[in-house]
Amino acid sequence: MKTRAEGPVPWKSSSGKGNEPALQGIWSGTISFSLVAIPVQLAKAVEPGRVSFRMLHSKDYSPLARRMFCPEEETTVPPDEIIRGYEIGPDKYIVITDEELESVSPERSRTIEIVEFIDMKEVDPVYYDHPYYLVPSKGGEKAYQLLVEVMRRTDKAGLAKFVMGEREYLVAVKSTEGVLALITLHYIAEILPYEGISPKDRKIDAEEKNRIKKSIKNMMADFSPEKYADGRRKKIMDLLKKKAKEKAPVEAPQVEEEEGEGPADLVAALKASMRKVKKR
């Protein structure tokens, strides 16, 4: 779900934090297992701090639009002429329609069905895809609180399947900082092989090993992410603020403003009509 405010929002992303909770639910339904059913909403847990730029035409600062281009005809292709093809070889495609895709999409569902509980320590971070928060809906607060507490104490996570958009996701529901988080996981088929990465020569010198162990021990700290920040982002935002102070922003032309005369016949007819209107 994309939301957008009307008109220009100066420094829409310049707070440098973006930490206002985005509790706008993007999905709502229930978490369920055995006899428990907890109504919840899914909310974003992260907002990537990337500074995004609009591409402009250097001549007049018009924001540029993406168009689908056909190199064969050297022309822009209108949406109703665009279809999907799956590439099976050079210049060979299998065409698939919206209806066909729809027919193999999972049924929409309103539940996050926990099928088993696992130990979160067993899940290698390579499986982590995207984190969300689960927000309790009306009537679900008590059961929600209970699940948060039990899972926090045991470091267990519920493994579940759920459907959002057109996809079925494998997810882990776990307790984080007193709330429930939902992490979408990669399916095993998506994990790339690691064979061949580790060096062939596996001999390890005991003395070397001890030395490394010791250095690590010396450098041990508690994980405190607040110590680190995206330095480049901050520098870009500072630069933009400085530039905004020094110089007014460039403005895009609103529409084609050329005094185009319009079709000759129409203009002549309009002129004649206008004369009559003014005589009334």
Next chain:
Amino acid sequence: MSRRVVEIAGRRLSVSNLEKDLYPSYGFTKAHILEYYRRIATFIMPHLKGRALTLKRYPEGVDKPYFFEKRCPSHRPAWAKTMEVRRDDGERMTVCLVNDLETLIWVENLASLELHVPLARAGSPETPDSMVFDLDPGDGANILDCARVALILRDLLTELRLSGYVKTSGKKGLHVYVPLNRKETTFEDTKRFSKAVAEIMQKNYPNLVTARMAKEYRKAKVFINWAQNDSSKTMICVYSLRAREKPIVSFPLAWKELENLSKQGDPEKLQVMHSEAVDRAEKQDDLFREVIVKKQKLPYL
């Protein structure tokens, strides 16, 4: 948060926060809003039907932040009618079609006070059913200036044997619609035509009209926004509420009525409130019906 389940046309719909005052300086709750749309439904539905709805939601009320939603919210009821459309960039997007009362009540329960729709139907997104002149007063001009422009526009259209229909925007301006309802019409046609009209108006009434969007040209003038004739643009639907201090409606006016109001010279009298809207629509029926029915061809293109 309070919830209630209502049944409309055999479908169950859960509505929430009915007591929430969404027009706090006037006093108009979610319940009032649902009631307004239920009563105006007969008149607004034909104008929403088959069009990709843009929701403009005010969950915390008209004086608090709002957001646009072009995509149909994914937490929609299974019976809500949707359609897959392609955006300009080729991406697909699922949009809501408000084809029945229950869907209308559902989107209103989402506090989508304002209902915005394109000039074309979702099934034929490149074919506008009408051409629009969006009359927007700049600083120092008001709705009475818009009325003057609208009346001149009506006369000009009459000379070209075209019928136009006018409604209040529910904010500061007026909208003049020219029904077309022909599958041969393109946005390129309506844009060229409306732009030529706007320019001739500007030439003949330079102190009253501008055809240019840039703010500096709009001071004390009425901007004829012809660029609304575009497949990517939406207009506030006739009979939709507007998010202002008071629950004012975008409402159709008879030309005679606009002439009279224009003579009286009170800008406030052009605005139609929710209750008056329902009463008047029930009495005079839908003054905007021709906009979606009448077939007209743009001449000289």
